[in-house]
Amino acid sequence: MSGLCGWIGHGAGERDLIDRMAAPLAHFDGAATEAVNGSRSAVAVAAFDHARHLHVADGLVVALWGQPVPRDAALAELAAARGLATALATQWPKGPEHVCNALAGAFTLCVIDERNGEALLAIDRMGVQPLTWQLAGEALLFATSADALRVHPLGRTEIDAQGMYNYVYFHMVPSPGTIYRDQQRLLPGEFLHYRQGRVDTKPYWRMAFQENGTRSFEELQAEFMAQLRNGVQNASLGGKVGAFLSGGTDSSTIAGILCQVGGGGADTYSIGFEAQGYDEMEYARIASRHFGTRHHEYYVTPDDVAAAIPKVAAVCDQPFGNASAVPAYYCARMARADGITRMLGGDGGDELFGGNERYAKQHVFALYDRVPQLLRKALLEPAVFNFPGGERVRLLRKARSYIEQASVGMPARLETYNLLGRYGPQQVFTDDFLAGTDVGQPLASLARTYGQSEAKSLINRMLALDLKITLADNDLPKVMKACELAGVEVAFPFLDDAMVAFSATLTPQQKLNGTQLRWFFKKALTGFLPDQIITKQKHGFGLPFGVWLQQHKPLQELASDSLHDLKKRGIVRGAFIEQLVGQHLSEHAGYHGTMVWVLMMLEQWFSQREH
Incomplete structure (x- = not known):
């Protein structure tokens, strides 16, 4: 993978350490790597020529991965003449936020100023290109891949139980969290400013919706x-x-x-x-x-x-x-x-x-909020939930389901059908594993992100x-x-x-x-x-894994072996795995096949890093 990595606030140590950190970044595409060692810092950029930018002069290093363009015409002219990294170096005296806002497009940026013990890390507005960081004492380590960060002797490799729980909940680990303790990732449109062993993170951009447009x-x-x-x-x-x-x-x-x-x-x-x-x-x-x-x-x-x-x-x-x-x-x-x-x-x-179907669905649920509360509580809900034999009447069953979901606040309502929530965390995970996690953290993180938007409309x-x-x-x-x-x-x-x-x-x-x-x-x-x-109805590149898992022996063996090995880690209950593959999968291959995939990929991820 192309990318960048490095550190500040740590002795140069082995001169080839930065090269070894950069090696995982170029593992698959074989991109060329440029590296520079300072007295207490080092940076490497691994990328093809058009996406690799490096400036080194007078204790200042600017390293950039990507193909962003300067927003300012004068800066663009300077970049064309002397290179993008050198052009950005001229903006550093104006401050970190100014440097970030000077760029348009996808990028990962690092500025190291050894003269003042400062550093800037940033990623683009949409978060196309990632960056993981860790503070180890007064040293700041960073890399676009945690696999590179792990190479550094100060890099943490202990697994974070919360990160693992969040993975099973979301089927990925949401940023700023990671799977490793004490490692974090920058959020889209965010920068990190390091000064003398301390770090501050701050957004330099957020989506601002203009909801009252009048143009034709x-x-x-x-x-x-x-x-x-x-x-x-x-x-x-x-x-x-x-x-x-x-x-x-x-x-x-x-x-x-x-x-x-x-x-x-x-x-x-x-x-x-x-x-x-x-x-x-x-x-x-x-x-x-x-x-x-x-x-x-x-x-x-x-x-x-x-x-x-x-x-x-x-x-x-x-x-x-x-x-x-x-x-x-x-x-x-x-x-x-x-x-x-x-x-x-x-x-x-x-x-x-x-374009996502849930936007229309949540719009329909939101209509229930417009019904006066007195009417809902005194008439509608008693009539729907207390009707004799209502569970046998299809229309009433649908009405109950609608009211139950509409009564859940946003954004928790989006997770009504969450797979882990349906199974129940206590049924999936061992007690020892759950003791180190906060099962409410995924919804809390969603609520924080949802609450950061200043948009007035539900859709935005x-x-x-x-x-x-x-x-x-x-x-x-x-x-x-x-x-x-x-x-x-x-x-x-x-x-x-x-x-x-x-x-x-x-x-x-x-x-x-x-x-x-x-x-x-x-x-x-x-x-x-x-x-x-x-x-046409929305579809995409969906994989028929659950269907094929019932028919294809090599897939069955791979999934079975992976889940068997996962049981030994003390994370997921053995009884749940047995029920998942022995009963649930035969009942609904598409639905339960998703959890087989999620757990199988967790074990595969572990296995790939242990060999």
């Missing part, structure tokens, strides 16, 4: 299409470019715009499954024919899944349970075999323009939450790691800073019109996208 649809549409072209053009710089194409609105839009800016048919890549209800290849073909792309397909098999599981676990520096990483990897691998060096993903469209508060939890913590790492494993770069045109800012100017109704998802997005693209794509 025609004006908005023109700007939207222009921003799309600019975003795809910016994301296409550096190497031979291709695009993921699932057949959904986002990937189809990116593919179509890529054909426009490239002046011809773009290379697009799709994954299919020979499993009923999971294959969306026909929609990808519709989009490809419509735009005239050079389309490439691959059908993932159960054998492919079994082969990829250890690899996915190895490339992830945190336990990661999003099964869609497997088809994303095979898609990127197919592109790499064709000489593609950079893939464009459609991620971010849902979280910017209101949900979007702000999803930009962090769904996008930065889940979907972006999925695609980033899959592409890293395949040896290609990836960029996300919808997450271009200008497009993000544009999305914030849309009114809540332009994102969710009643229960119509993506109202503006779909209307603006009518005539550009095929009608079948605009009207």
Whole structure:
């Protein structure tokens, strides 16, 4: 993986330590590494030439991974003449926040000023590129992968029980937490300022929604299409470019715009499954024919899944349970075999323009709040819950379910069907493990993130939450790691800073019109996208793991062996694992197969780091 790593406040020690820390960063793509050692600091950047930036002069080091662009024209001119890192060095006297806001695009940044014992760490607004850090005494260690951080002699390697619990709850470890004790990750749009052994973290940017827009649809549409072209053009710089194409609105839009800016048919890549209800290849073909792309397909098999599981676990520096990483990897691998060096993903469209089905669902639940409380408590709820034999009346059962869910406050209502919550933590985990965790912490962290948004509308508060939890913590790492494993770069045109800012100017109704998802997005693209794509139900790269697990012996053996080994760690109850694979899976393969996958990937992650 490309990235950066280093430390400040620790003796130089072994001169090759920084090289050994950087080694995991270039393990899969073989990117070149540049490193510099100071008297009490060191930094390394491992990346391809266009994404590796390093400035060293007079005790000041600026290290940057990514392809951001300066916001200021004069700074951009200086960067073109002397290099981006050198241009940023001129901004350091103006302060850390100024340096962060000087950049647009995806990046990870480090500034070390040994003269004053200071350092700055920062990541981009959307959290596309990560950064993990640890304070060890007065030493600050940092790396874009915890696997690099572990190499340093002061790096902590003890597993954090709370991080593990959060993983099983969310199927990933949400930032700022990690799987390791005393290690944290920067949040999207956040910077860390180190001074003489002490650290402060602070946001330099937050999503600010402008909810009372008055511009005409025609004006908005023109700007939207222009921003799309600019975003795809910016994301296409550096190497031979291709695009993921699932057949959904986002990937189809990116593919179509890529054909426009490239002046011809773009290379697009799709994954299919020979499993009923999971294959969306026909929609990808519709989009490809419509735009005239050079389309490439691959059908993932159960054998492919079994082969990829250890690899996915190895490339992830945190336990990661999003099964869609497997088809994303095979898609990127197919592109790499064709000489593609950079893939464009459609991620971010849902979280910017209101595309997730839960937005419409929560809108319906929120309507219950408009019913006067006296009417709810004195009439509706007694009638629904106390009706004799109501459990046998389908309409009353649905009414009870609606009221029960609508009565739960946000954002806890989003987790009504959480898999771990359905099983019960006490049924899943051992008592000894639970003694070191706070089972309420996941919901508390969601509430904190939800409460940080100043948006007034429900849809925008949900979007702000999803930009962090769904996008930065889940979907972006999925695609980033899959592409890293395949040896290609990836960029996300919808997450271009200008497009993000544009999305914030849309009114809540332009994102969710009643229960119509993506109202503006779909209307603006009518005539550009095929009608079948605009009207199709959302799907994505879902993996039929539960179905295949019942039929495919190698997958069964891999899952069984993994869960058997996990039992020995004293984390998950043996009785739960036996019930999961012996009873639950046969009852509902799709539902319970998710927990098998999550626990299997946890053990695979452990195993990959122990060998």
